[in-house]
Amino acid sequence: MNAIITVVGNDKVGIIARVSAFLAERNINIEDISQTVLSGNFVMMMMVDLSQSSKPLPTVKEELETLGEQMGVSISVMHEKVFSAMHRI
Template identity: 50%
Template sequence: MTMIREESGRAIITVIGRDQIGIIAWVATKLAEYNVNILDISQTILKEFFTMIMVVDLKSATLELVELANSLEQEGLTKGLQVKVQHEDIFTYMHRI
Protein backbone atom coordinates (compact mmCIF):
# COMPACT_ATOMS: atom_id res chain seq x y z
CA MET A 1 0.00 0.00 0.00
CA THR A 2 1.47 3.35 -1.03
CA MET A 3 1.64 6.20 1.45
CA ILE A 4 3.00 8.96 -0.81
CA ARG A 5 0.31 11.47 -1.67
CA GLU A 6 2.06 13.89 -4.04
CA GLU A 7 0.77 13.96 -7.60
CA SER A 8 3.89 13.15 -9.62
CA GLY A 9 5.19 10.63 -7.12
CA ARG A 10 8.81 11.58 -7.82
CA ALA A 11 11.49 13.25 -5.74
CA ILE A 12 14.96 14.68 -6.24
CA ILE A 13 17.70 13.52 -3.88
CA THR A 14 21.01 15.37 -3.69
CA VAL A 15 24.09 14.18 -1.82
CA ILE A 16 27.23 16.26 -1.27
CA GLY A 17 30.29 15.52 0.84
CA ARG A 18 33.88 14.38 0.89
CA ASP A 19 34.36 11.35 -1.31
CA GLN A 20 34.34 8.01 0.50
CA ILE A 21 33.74 4.39 -0.40
CA GLY A 22 30.12 3.24 -0.45
CA ILE A 23 28.08 6.44 -0.74
CA ILE A 24 26.03 5.26 -3.72
CA ALA A 25 25.64 1.80 -2.18
CA TRP A 26 24.40 3.31 1.09
CA VAL A 27 21.80 5.53 -0.60
CA ALA A 28 20.62 2.76 -2.95
CA THR A 29 20.32 0.29 -0.07
CA LYS A 30 18.29 2.74 2.05
CA LEU A 31 15.97 3.48 -0.89
CA ALA A 32 15.47 -0.23 -1.56
CA GLU A 33 14.57 -0.75 2.11
CA TYR A 34 11.77 1.82 1.71
CA ASN A 35 10.68 0.46 -1.69
CA VAL A 36 11.78 3.63 -3.50
CA ASN A 37 12.84 3.11 -7.13
CA ILE A 38 15.81 4.99 -8.61
CA LEU A 39 14.81 6.37 -12.03
CA ASP A 40 17.97 8.31 -12.87
CA ILE A 41 21.28 9.02 -11.21
CA SER A 42 24.20 11.31 -11.94
CA GLN A 43 27.31 11.58 -9.82
CA THR A 44 30.72 13.08 -10.10
CA ILE A 45 33.80 13.76 -8.03
CA LEU A 46 35.01 17.38 -8.03
CA LYS A 47 38.51 17.25 -6.57
CA GLU A 48 37.83 15.34 -3.33
CA PHE A 49 34.12 16.20 -3.17
CA PHE A 50 31.40 13.73 -4.10
CA THR A 51 28.20 15.12 -5.65
CA MET A 52 25.15 13.13 -6.70
CA ILE A 53 21.64 13.86 -7.87
CA MET A 54 18.95 11.20 -8.18
CA VAL A 55 15.41 11.17 -9.49
CA VAL A 56 13.37 8.59 -7.61
CA ASP A 57 9.87 7.15 -7.89
CA LEU A 58 7.94 7.26 -4.62
CA LYS A 59 4.71 5.61 -5.78
CA SER A 60 5.39 2.33 -3.97
CA ALA A 61 7.28 3.83 -1.02
CA THR A 62 6.56 2.42 2.41
CA LEU A 63 6.90 5.78 4.17
CA GLU A 64 6.00 9.42 3.68
CA LEU A 65 8.28 11.81 1.80
CA VAL A 66 9.03 13.78 4.99
CA GLU A 67 10.03 10.59 6.82
CA LEU A 68 12.29 9.55 3.94
CA ALA A 69 13.92 12.99 3.91
CA ASN A 70 14.49 12.97 7.67
CA SER A 71 15.91 9.45 7.64
CA LEU A 72 18.40 10.10 4.82
CA GLU A 73 19.37 13.55 6.11
CA GLN A 74 20.03 12.35 9.66
CA GLU A 75 21.96 9.24 8.69
CA GLY A 76 23.86 11.24 6.08
CA LEU A 77 25.07 13.64 8.76
CA THR A 78 26.66 10.73 10.63
CA LYS A 79 28.59 9.96 7.44
CA GLY A 80 29.66 13.58 6.87
CA LEU A 81 27.21 13.98 3.97
CA GLN A 82 24.62 16.62 3.21
CA VAL A 83 21.54 14.80 1.88
CA LYS A 84 18.45 16.68 0.69
CA VAL A 85 15.19 15.16 -0.52
CA GLN A 86 12.60 17.33 -2.26
CA HIS A 87 9.42 16.51 -4.08
CA GLU A 88 9.97 16.97 -7.82
CA ASP A 89 7.37 19.76 -8.06
CA ILE A 90 9.05 21.82 -5.32
CA PHE A 91 12.51 21.23 -6.80
CA THR A 92 11.30 22.27 -10.27
CA TYR A 93 9.59 25.38 -8.94
CA MET A 94 12.63 26.47 -6.90
CA HIS A 95 15.05 26.00 -9.82
CA ARG A 96 13.11 27.51 -12.67
CA ILE A 97 14.45 30.58 -14.44
Template identity: 80%
Template sequence: MNAIITVVGTDHVGIIAKVSAFLAERNINIEEINQTILSGNFVMLMMVDLAQCSKPLEAVKDELPKLGEALKVSISIMHEGVFSAMHRI
Protein backbone atom coordinates in the same frame (compact mmCIF):
# COMPACT_ATOMS: atom_id res chain seq x y z
CA MET B 1 5.22 10.91 -7.20
CA ASN B 2 8.83 11.75 -8.03
CA ALA B 3 11.41 13.47 -5.87
CA ILE B 4 14.98 14.68 -6.21
CA ILE B 5 17.62 13.53 -3.74
CA THR B 6 20.89 15.44 -3.48
CA VAL B 7 24.02 14.08 -1.82
CA VAL B 8 27.08 16.31 -1.35
CA GLY B 9 30.24 15.78 0.68
CA THR B 10 33.80 14.55 0.73
CA ASP B 11 34.19 11.48 -1.49
CA HIS B 12 34.73 8.09 0.13
CA VAL B 13 33.88 4.47 -0.51
CA GLY B 14 30.29 3.29 -0.03
CA ILE B 15 28.20 6.44 -0.43
CA ILE B 16 26.20 5.24 -3.43
CA ALA B 17 25.84 1.74 -1.97
CA LYS B 18 24.51 2.93 1.38
CA VAL B 19 22.12 5.52 -0.09
CA SER B 20 20.84 2.94 -2.59
CA ALA B 21 20.33 0.36 0.18
CA PHE B 22 18.42 2.94 2.26
CA LEU B 23 16.12 3.61 -0.69
CA ALA B 24 15.63 -0.08 -1.50
CA GLU B 25 14.68 -0.83 2.12
CA ARG B 26 11.85 1.71 1.74
CA ASN B 27 10.80 0.48 -1.70
CA ILE B 28 11.90 3.73 -3.36
CA ASN B 29 12.89 3.22 -6.99
CA ILE B 30 15.85 5.11 -8.47
CA GLU B 31 14.81 6.29 -11.93
CA GLU B 32 17.84 8.41 -12.80
CA ILE B 33 21.20 9.03 -11.15
CA ASN B 34 23.97 11.47 -11.94
CA GLN B 35 27.15 11.47 -9.88
CA THR B 36 30.49 13.22 -10.18
CA ILE B 37 33.57 14.11 -8.17
CA LEU B 38 34.50 17.81 -8.14
CA SER B 39 37.90 18.54 -6.56
CA GLY B 40 37.46 15.63 -4.16
CA ASN B 41 33.82 16.46 -3.40
CA PHE B 42 31.17 13.85 -4.10
CA VAL B 43 28.05 15.29 -5.79
CA MET B 44 25.04 13.15 -6.68
CA LEU B 45 21.52 13.87 -7.92
CA MET B 46 18.90 11.14 -8.02
CA MET B 47 15.39 11.18 -9.46
CA VAL B 48 13.38 8.70 -7.43
CA ASP B 49 9.85 7.31 -7.67
CA LEU B 50 8.01 7.33 -4.35
CA ALA B 51 4.82 5.68 -5.65
CA GLN B 52 5.50 2.40 -3.80
CA CYS B 53 7.38 3.90 -0.84
CA SER B 54 6.73 2.04 2.40
CA LYS B 55 6.92 5.24 4.49
CA PRO B 56 5.42 8.73 4.20
CA LEU B 57 7.60 11.35 2.49
CA GLU B 58 7.93 13.28 5.76
CA ALA B 59 9.43 10.23 7.47
CA VAL B 60 11.94 9.79 4.63
CA LYS B 61 12.77 13.53 4.86
CA ASP B 62 13.55 13.04 8.57
CA GLU B 63 15.63 9.89 8.04
CA LEU B 64 17.83 11.00 5.13
CA PRO B 65 19.77 13.68 7.06
CA LYS B 66 20.54 11.09 9.75
CA LEU B 67 21.94 8.80 7.07
CA GLY B 68 23.93 11.77 5.79
CA GLU B 69 25.42 12.34 9.25
CA ALA B 70 26.48 8.70 9.41
CA LEU B 71 28.08 8.98 5.95
CA LYS B 72 29.55 12.45 6.66
CA VAL B 73 27.68 13.95 3.69
CA SER B 74 24.67 16.22 3.28
CA ILE B 75 21.53 14.49 1.95
CA SER B 76 18.23 16.16 1.14
CA ILE B 77 15.04 15.25 -0.69
CA MET B 78 12.37 17.43 -2.24
CA HIS B 79 9.33 16.90 -4.41
CA GLU B 80 10.21 17.13 -8.10
CA GLY B 81 7.79 20.04 -8.62
CA VAL B 82 9.43 22.10 -5.88
CA PHE B 83 12.90 21.34 -7.25
CA SER B 84 11.86 22.34 -10.78
CA ALA B 85 10.23 25.57 -9.58
CA MET B 86 13.36 26.52 -7.61
CA HIS B 87 15.61 26.05 -10.65
CA ARG B 88 13.62 27.88 -13.32
CA ILE B 89 15.36 30.82 -14.90
Protein backbone atom coordinates in the same frame (compact mmCIF):
# COMPACT_ATOMS: atom_id res chain seq x y z
CA MET C 1 5.30 10.98 -6.80
CA ASN C 2 8.91 11.85 -7.60
CA ALA C 3 11.54 13.56 -5.49
CA ILE C 4 15.07 14.83 -6.02
CA ILE C 5 17.77 13.62 -3.64
CA THR C 6 21.13 15.38 -3.52
CA VAL C 7 24.20 14.07 -1.73
CA VAL C 8 27.29 16.25 -1.25
CA GLY C 9 30.42 15.62 0.80
CA ASN C 10 33.96 14.31 0.84
CA ASP C 11 34.36 11.35 -1.49
CA LYS C 12 34.62 7.96 0.20
CA VAL C 13 33.84 4.35 -0.55
CA GLY C 14 30.22 3.24 -0.26
CA ILE C 15 28.20 6.45 -0.56
CA ILE C 16 26.14 5.27 -3.54
CA ALA C 17 25.80 1.77 -2.06
CA ARG C 18 24.47 3.01 1.30
CA VAL C 19 22.02 5.50 -0.18
CA SER C 20 20.81 2.96 -2.76
CA ALA C 21 20.36 0.28 -0.06
CA PHE C 22 18.40 2.75 2.08
CA LEU C 23 16.07 3.47 -0.84
CA ALA C 24 15.65 -0.20 -1.77
CA GLU C 25 14.73 -1.10 1.83
CA ARG C 26 11.85 1.42 1.59
CA ASN C 27 10.73 0.31 -1.90
CA ILE C 28 11.84 3.60 -3.47
CA ASN C 29 12.90 3.27 -7.10
CA ILE C 30 15.80 5.27 -8.55
CA GLU C 31 14.54 6.72 -11.85
CA ASP C 32 17.70 8.66 -12.77
CA ILE C 33 21.09 9.21 -11.18
CA SER C 34 24.06 11.46 -11.87
CA GLN C 35 27.22 11.62 -9.82
CA THR C 36 30.68 13.07 -10.08
CA VAL C 37 33.72 13.79 -7.97
CA LEU C 38 35.00 17.37 -8.10
CA SER C 39 38.36 18.00 -6.39
CA GLY C 40 37.68 15.22 -3.90
CA ASN C 41 34.08 16.29 -3.30
CA PHE C 42 31.36 13.77 -4.07
CA VAL C 43 28.23 15.21 -5.72
CA MET C 44 25.19 13.09 -6.61
CA MET C 45 21.65 13.86 -7.75
CA MET C 46 18.93 11.23 -7.98
CA MET C 47 15.36 11.37 -9.17
CA VAL C 48 13.39 8.77 -7.25
CA ASP C 49 9.85 7.41 -7.45
CA LEU C 50 8.16 7.33 -4.05
CA SER C 51 4.79 6.01 -5.29
CA GLN C 52 5.43 2.55 -3.80
CA SER C 53 7.40 3.76 -0.79
CA SER C 54 6.78 2.07 2.53
CA LYS C 55 7.17 5.47 4.24
CA PRO C 56 5.85 8.99 3.53
CA LEU C 57 8.12 11.69 2.09
CA PRO C 58 8.62 13.63 5.37
CA THR C 59 9.82 10.45 7.11
CA VAL C 60 12.11 9.51 4.22
CA LYS C 61 13.55 13.03 4.25
CA GLU C 62 14.25 12.91 7.98
CA GLU C 63 15.80 9.44 7.81
CA LEU C 64 18.01 10.38 4.85
CA GLU C 65 19.26 13.48 6.68
CA THR C 66 20.16 11.24 9.64
CA LEU C 67 21.90 8.77 7.31
CA GLY C 68 23.87 11.66 5.82
CA GLU C 69 25.01 12.77 9.29
CA GLN C 70 26.16 9.21 10.04
CA MET C 71 28.08 9.09 6.74
CA GLY C 72 29.56 12.58 7.05
CA VAL C 73 27.77 13.91 3.96
CA SER C 74 24.85 16.25 3.37
CA ILE C 75 21.70 14.59 2.00
CA SER C 76 18.68 16.64 1.05
CA VAL C 77 15.31 15.63 -0.39
CA MET C 78 12.91 17.84 -2.30
CA HIS C 79 9.60 17.07 -4.01
CA GLU C 80 10.12 17.18 -7.79
CA LYS C 81 7.53 19.95 -8.25
CA VAL C 82 9.31 22.19 -5.73
CA PHE C 83 12.68 21.46 -7.37
CA SER C 84 11.28 22.26 -10.84
CA ALA C 85 9.66 25.50 -9.65
CA MET C 86 12.93 26.64 -8.05
CA HIS C 87 14.87 26.03 -11.27
CA ARG C 88 12.40 27.53 -13.71
CA ILE C 89 13.80 30.48 -15.65
